[in-house]
Amino acid sequence: MELFAVPDLPEVREGDDLAALIRERVDLRADDVVCIASTVVSKTEGRTVDIDEVTAGERAIAVAERLERITGEQKDPRFAEVVLSESESLVLEAPFLLSETRFGHIAPNAGVDRSNVPGADLLLLPTDPTASARRLHEALEVPVIVTDTCGRPFRHGQRGVAIGWAGMPASRDWRGEPDRDGRELSVTVESVVDELAAAANLVGGEGDGGEPAVVVRGFEFGDHAGSEELFRDYEDDLIRQALDAWEFPA
Amino acid sequence: MELFAVPDLPEVREGDDLAALIRERVDLRADDVVCIASTVVSKTEGRTVDIDEVTAGERAIAVAERLERITGEQKDPRFAEVVLSESESLVLEAPFLLSETRFGHIAPNAGVDRSNVPGADLLLLPTDPTASARRLHEALEVPVIVTDTCGRPFRHGQRGVAIGWAGMPASRDWRGEPDRDGRELSVTVESVVDELAAAANLVGGEGDGGEPAVVVRGFEFGDHAGSEELFRDYEDDLIRQALDAWEFPA
Numbered sequence: 001m002e003l004f005a006v007p008d009l010p011e012v013r014e015g016d017d018l019a020a021l022i023r024e025r026v027d028l029r030a031d032d033v034v035c036i037a038s039t040v041v042s043k044t045e046g047r048t049v050d051i052d053e054v055t056a057g058e059r060a061i062a063v064a065e066r067l068e069r070i071t072g073e074q075k076d077p078r079f080a081e082v083v084l085s086e087s088e089s090l091v092l093e094a095p096f097l098l099s100e101t102r103f104g105h106i107a108p109n110a111g112v113d114r115s116n117v118p119g120a121d122l123l124l125l126p127t128d129p130t131a132s133a134r135r136l137h138e139a140l141e142v143p144v145i146v147t148d149t150c151g152r153p154f155r156h157g158q159r160g161v162a163i164g165w166a167g168m169p170a171s172r173d174w175r176g177e178p179d180r181d182g183r184e185l186s187v188t189v190e191s192v193v194d195e196l197a198a199a200a201n202l203v204g205g206e207g208d209g210g211e212p213a214v215v216v217r218g219f220e221f222g223d224h225a226g227s228e229e230l231f232r233d234y235e236d237d238l239i240r241q242a243l244d245a246w247e248f249p250a
Numbered sequence: 251m252e253l254f255a256v257p258d259l260p261e262v263r264e265g266d267d268l269a270a271l272i273r274e275r276v277d278l279r280a281d282d283v284v285c286i287a288s289t290v291v292s293k294t295e296g297r298t299v300d301i302d303e304v305t306a307g308e309r310a311i312a313v314a315e316r317l318e319r320i321t322g323e324q325k326d327p328r329f330a331e332v333v334l335s336e337s338e339s340l341v342l343e344a345p346f347l348l349s350e351t352r353f354g355h356i357a358p359n360a361g362v363d364r365s366n367v368p369g370a371d372l373l374l375l376p377t378d379p380t381a382s383a384r385r386l387h388e389a390l391e392v393p394v395i396v397t398d399t400c401g402r403p404f405r406h407g408q409r410g411v412a413i414g415w416a417g418m419p420a421s422r423d424w425r426g427e428p429d430r431d432g433r434e435l436s437v438t439v440e441s442v443v444d445e446l447a448a449a450a451n452l453v454g455g456e457g458d459g460g461e462p463a464v465v466v467r468g469f470e471f472g473d474h475a476g477s478e479e480l481f482r483d484y485e486d487d488l489i490r491q492a493l494d495a496w497e498f499p500a
């Protein structure tokens with residue numbers, strides 16, 4: 001398996017044909033998977049916000065005031081308004097906003113980003129990253145993963161994850177397959193789209209030298225069942241239930 | 251960047267020279283990172299347990315009884331005893347045992363594994379995976395990551411993670427570096443050892459066809475600061491604090 005960045009991808013704008021920009025730069029093969037940072041997908045989809053055009057509602061003002069009281073940092077209620085509008089629910093309200101986005105991804109501030117947005121204040125995640133991946137997959141004719149970079153419980157640091165995918169299953173299922181000793185495997189469902197997103201992050205990098213599109217060549221899914229589930233439901237997620245019952249000590 | 255499995259690694263036993271087995275099969279280069287599944291490291295270190303030689307203590311019996319009451323499944327108190335002996339603390343006692351291992355990794359059942367252990371009932375994680383990685387790194391002269399596969403909050407499925415590493419930092423630090431628009435980056439610390447472990451999992455696989463050692467060739471760390479921190483401290487981990495305050499509804 002080999003990974004390389006799509007070379008010399010230009011800064012994209014709303015309406016740009018991202019698939020065409022990639023095809024012009026790489027001869028894709030049938031065994032390729034293309035991983036694309038959500039930032040560039042969002043830019044082509046015009047998912048930017050000028051903070052001066054946002055009016056904070058009552059809930060956003062209350063959320064920002066509480067955050068300021070707890071963290072001591074000044075919080076812009078208009079930013080909280082944008083985060084709330086991108087959130088299905090808040091998993092945490094303090095000491096930072098941890099959102100479930102409308103498409104099921106858990107991310108600080110619903111993934112609303114203040115960096116890397118020429119000419120706008122805020123960059124939102126794509127509205128429906130799996131729909132974005134599907135459009136790109138249809139144009140590129142290989143599996144496509146839309147990626148985000150975020151932190152996680154228990155471990156320091158951030159890593160690449162998938163937030164949308166098309167043309168391949170989210171996971172491969174090893175359940176019922178024997179291990180080397182003939183016993184049933186304890187490892188069950190492997191989130192291959194997340195592992196591919198993590199691998200792509202090693203090559204794409206961040207910042208002004210960052211390459212937002214990475215080709216993974218020669219990944220073998222193998223002869224396994226697949227699953228399309230990536231985001232846990234609330235009922236299935238003990239951590240969310242525990243966080244719901246908990247309040248950050250102010 | 252390229253990834254390939256170390257070919258034809260035999261089933262290993264206690265005392266085997268894992269580094270020699272790898273060197274015999276691959277001409278390693280200076281830009282290689284070797285990712286090795288903790289299972290094979292544990293086997294060479296003799297980290298197996300025969301359940302008949304375990305006596306369950308009072309706490310293990312109580313933990314197993316509570317689990318059985320809640321889940322309805324019969325639980326062997328001797329298995330709980332082994333998990334407790336491998337745990338610095340229990341993050342969750344129900345509906346399953348979620349442990350902080352003695353070296354800081356959060357894993358169900360302290361990573362104690364019932365599959366893939368010829369001639370023994372249980373396979374434990376290495377006592378100190380970073381020490382194991384250091385020994386392998388000294389013999390192989392390239393960075394080494396000892397990997398585990400486990401699930402996570404918020405997302406279905408399992409993915410590869412690092413539990414020990416040597417010869418490279420755990421993370422690369424992008425803080426203070428500018429983005430394409432000259433603003434400071436919001437992405438901060440990237441857990442490269444976890445991303446490498448995830449990438450290796452795509453190639454190594456599980457089960458009886460699994461290849462437990464994978465070479466990552468040509469990963470460029472780049473000109474960044476590094477960090478050796480991987481596991482969060484309790485004080486830094488809101489999720490652990492929330493789980494501590496929570497009780498699974500019996």
